[in-house]
Amino acid sequence: MTFGQNLRYYRRACGYSQARLAALLYVDRSALSHYERDRVQPSIRRTLQIARVLGVEMEALFDERPEAAAAGVKRGNGR
Numbered sequence: 001m002t003f004g005q006n007l008r009y010y011r012r013a014c015g016y017s018q019a020r021l022a023a024l025l026y027v028d029r030s031a032l033s034h035y036e037r038d039r040v041q042p043s044i045r046r047t048l049q050i051a052r053v054l055g056v057e058m059e060a061l062f063d064e065r066p067e068a069a070a071a072g073v074k075r076g077n078g079r
Contacts, residue, residue: 004038006061010054011036024053 001009011021018036022029025046034040035050042050051058 001064002038003041003061004036006063007032007050008036010056010061014054021053025049
């Protein structure tokens with residue numbers, strides 16, 4: 001899976017909407033949408049921030065099979 005697909009997978013696993021995750025990351029929802037569609041690659045700093053908010057290791061965002069690491073994903077406050 002691509003970075004964007006993994007980002008979407010973990011965002012949904014945490015129960016976050018794009019708007020909620022974008023707010024937690026202090027980015028526009030459109031930026032998050034671009035990340036999820038693989039149109040824009042976030043900086044390493046932003047990628048680390050995304051991983052922290054989602055409760056996963058940064059490497060998991062680049063894994064071809066994110067479901068293997070999903071057991072440790074923290075649940076968010078919902079949408």
